[in-house]
Amino acid sequence: MNRRWIDLFSRLFTLLTALACFSLVAGVALILGDVVLNGLKHLSWEFVSTAPKTGMTEGGIFPALFGTVFLVLLMTVAVVPLGVSTAIYLQEYAPAGSRWVKLIRMAIQNLAGVPAIVFGLFGLGFFVDFVGKGIDRFFFDGALTFGQPAILWASLTLALLTLPTVVVATEETLRVVPRSHREVAYSLGATRWQMVRRVVLPQAVNGILTGTILAVSRGAGEVAPILFTGAAYYLPYLPTHLNQQFMVLNYHVYVMATQSPDVDATLPLLYSTVLVLLMLTFALNFAAIIIRSRLRRRLKAGR
Amino acid sequence: MAATSVHQGNPPAALETPKIAVQDLNLWYGSFHALKNVRVDVLPRKITAFIGPSGCGKSTVLRTFNRMNDLIKGVRVTGKVLIDDHNIYEEDTDLIRLRKRVGMVFQRPNPFPISVFENVAYGPRIHGETRRRRLEELVEKSLRATALWDDLKDRLSTPALGLSPEQQQRLCLSRLLAVEPDVLLMDEPCSALDPIATARIEELAVELSKDFTIVIVTHNMQQAARISHVTAFFLLGELLECGETSQIFTNPKNEKTEQYITGRFG
Ligand SMILES: Nc1ncnc2c1ncn2[C@@H]1O[C@H](COP(=O)(O)OP(=O)(O)OP(=O)(O)O)[C@@H](O)[C@H]1O
Ligand SMILES: [Mg+2]
Numbered sequence: 001m002n003r004r005w006i007d008l009f010s011r012l013f014t015l016l017t018a019l020a021c022f023s024l025v026a027g028v029a030l031i032l033g034d035v036v037l038n039g040l041k042h043l044s045w046e047f048v049s050t051a052p053k054t055g056m057t058e059g060g061i062f063p064a065l066f067g068t069v070f071l072v073l074l075m076t077v078a079v080v081p082l083g084v085s086t087a088i089y090l091q092e093y094a095p096a097g098s099r100w101v102k103l104i105r106m107a108i109q110n111l112a113g114v115p116a117i118v119f120g121l122f123g124l125g126f127f128v129d130f131v132g133k134g135i136d137r138f139f140f141d142g143a144l145t146f147g148q149p150a151i152l153w154a155s156l157t158l159a160l161l162t163l164p165t166v167v168v169a170t171e172e173t174l175r176v177v178p179r180s181h182r183e184v185a186y187s188l189g190a191t192r193w194q195m196v197r198r199v200v201l202p203q204a205v206n207g208i209l210t211g212t213i214l215a216v217s218r219g220a221g222e223v224a225p226i227l228f229t230g231a232a233y234y235l236p237y238l239p240t241h242l243n244q245q246f247m248v249l250n251y252h253v254y255v256m257a258t259q260s261p262d263v264d265a266t267l268p269l270l271y272s273t274v275l276v277l278l279m280l281t282f283a284l285n286f287a288a289i290i291i292r293s294r295l296r297r298r299l300k301a302g303r
Numbered sequence: 304m305a306a307t308s309v310h311q312g313n314p315p316a317a318l319e320t321p322k323i324a325v326q327d328l329n330l331w332y333g334s335f336h337a338l339k340n341v342r343v344d345v346l347p348r349k350i351t352a353f354i355g356p357s358g359c360g361k362s363t364v365l366r367t368f369n370r371m372n373d374l375i376k377g378v379r380v381t382g383k384v385l386i387d388d389h390n391i392y393e394e395d396t397d398l399i400r401l402r403k404r405v406g407m408v409f410q411r412p413n414p415f416p417i418s419v420f421e422n423v424a425y426g427p428r429i430h431g432e433t434r435r436r437r438l439e440e441l442v443e444k445s446l447r448a449t450a451l452w453d454d455l456k457d458r459l460s461t462p463a464l465g466l467s468p469e470q471q472q473r474l475c476l477s478r479l480l481a482v483e484p485d486v487l488l489m490d491e492p493c494s495a496l497d498p499i500a501t502a503r504i505e506e507l508a509v510e511l512s513k514d515f516t517i518v519i520v521t522h523n524m525q526q527a528a529r530i531s532h533v534t535a536f537f538l539l540g541e542l543l544e545c546g547e548t549s550q551i552f553t554n555p556k557n558e559k560t561e562q563y564i565t566g567r568f569g
Contacts, residue, residue: 181413183409185425189482191429
């Protein structure tokens with residue numbers, strides 16, 4: 001090949017990559033623009049504070065919003081202590097480089113790769129049928145109480161799904177706590193727990209927070225894991241007990257899009273619901289990014 | 304064993320009972336034999352300097368005194384380290400109490416990324432002190448001992464990482480003093496400081512040696528000569544010579560010691 005051809009080829013390649021990049025940006029902009037423009041029309045205080053009416057062609061999304069927040073809160077309560085303790089164990093207690101630790105890490109990584117629907121089925125089989133029914137048998141004389149899809153089981157299933165996020169984010173920050181700080185703590189006579197509690201954890205708060213927010217934003221977005229474990233199509237009441245079903249934004253979107261008796265009447269509401277869901281997720285991700293960059297800056301300053 | 308204070312070099316003139324007596328100490332990092340039959344005495348309320356070329360085991364010896372080597376995987380130790388006549392490598396040794404009594408400052412100033420006050424209060428807190436008044440007393444006392452109090456008394460709640468390197472190193476010393484140890488181990492405490500700060504930290508070490516037993520590791524011959532009473536010279540994991548500093552620097556017995564202090568290797 002002579003020079004001119006090579007030149008031409010390289011220009012063509014530049015053009016192609018730029019085009020690929022442009023189409024990506026354009027695609028995102030189109031989707032976002034569409035959702036924002038159409039979604040804003042119907043967005044109002046009333047929309048987020050009232051229940052759906054007349055077969056989801058009127059009214060708002062309050063129960064779904066309420067359910068999402070409740071669900072994600074429960075999930076957080078479950079996943080943060082579990083994830084943080086796992087990370088602390090792996091980083092601080094487990095003998096470094098042992099087979100056992102490698103196995104746990106591998107298990108966690110694989111957990112992150114499991115399709116969400118599998119979590120849903122697992123949740124149904126394990127939490128609802130095994131744990132729930134077991135509780136009913138032992139504590140409620142077999143009366144159906146916990147042995148059914150419920151917000152408790154759905155949140156635990158989500159907790160399992162988001163566990164890797166929390167563990168990985170926490171481990172990452174534990175790893176950057178300087179070795180010298182641990183040594184100082186020991187040299188002053190600290191026990192391992194005192195070292196972790198007063199030296200490592202305070203410096204890891206940011207990372208734990210980031211992990212939590214990412215987990216929450218992921219948890220608020222997944223439908224598959226809660227489909228069989230507690231999410232309801234429509235409920236005339238808000239969930240007030242752990243063993244009740246609940247409505248949730250993302251599933252509500254799906255229901256509106258596929259089950260509405262009057263597609264045209266539902267469409268504006270659907271747009272607004274998607275917008276609310278997107279804003280929620282973006283806000284959470286944004287918060288995570290800000291906290292993380294602050295952490296990075298602080299670490300650089302500390303070195 | 305009556306002859307425990309026999310030195311391989313000249314014994315220091317004063318026949319005081321040593322604060323720390325190291326007897327036939329051997330240490331392995333895995334299969335690497337890092338310390339070989341080390342015997343050395345550290346006298347109370349004196350400054351003992353450990354000198355020797357890089358990698359000869361100075362830090363390793365130092366870290367046996369508070370058993371910080373225990374934190375490293377694959378370390379094996381034989382022999383005795385007697386502190387106040389108690390062998391700290393005995394099974395029943397309470398590591399927490401040991402490290403409270405034998406404190407350490409490190410090569411780089413390493414305050415925690417928290418406030419000045421909290422840094423100094425850290426040690427007392429982990430040893431169970433919760434009374435605010437008592438903590439304040441301890442912080443003031445410890446900061447006074449390192450001549451930081453006047454500079455910092457109005458800035459106790461500012462972040463420790465904002466201090467100058469010298470102040471940070473002093474703060475680390477204060478943090479250590481707050482747990483009320485009686486032995487201070489210093490592993491090249493001035494290596495990250497400029498000459499002026501170094502001189503002032505040296506002054507401080509001399510001042511502190513009135514109340515504390517100090518062991519200092521240094522690469523700086525002048526530093527050892529200026530501030531220490533006893534100097535121990537290590538080479539390849541062995542103690543080659545130990546004696547009064549003036550004798551080591553003017554009239555070393557060992558040929559290798561002479562070569563090292565006159566700068567012919569290391
Ligand atoms: N954690 C470790 N694992 C394996 N070998 C080690 C470890 N720490 C030190 N060593 C080895 O032990 C020997 C003594 O190390 P030590 O740090 O005590 O030397 P030093 O005299 O303090 O050196 P320097 O003046 O460079 O600080 C060196 O050869 C070093 O490579
Ligand atoms: Mg060293």
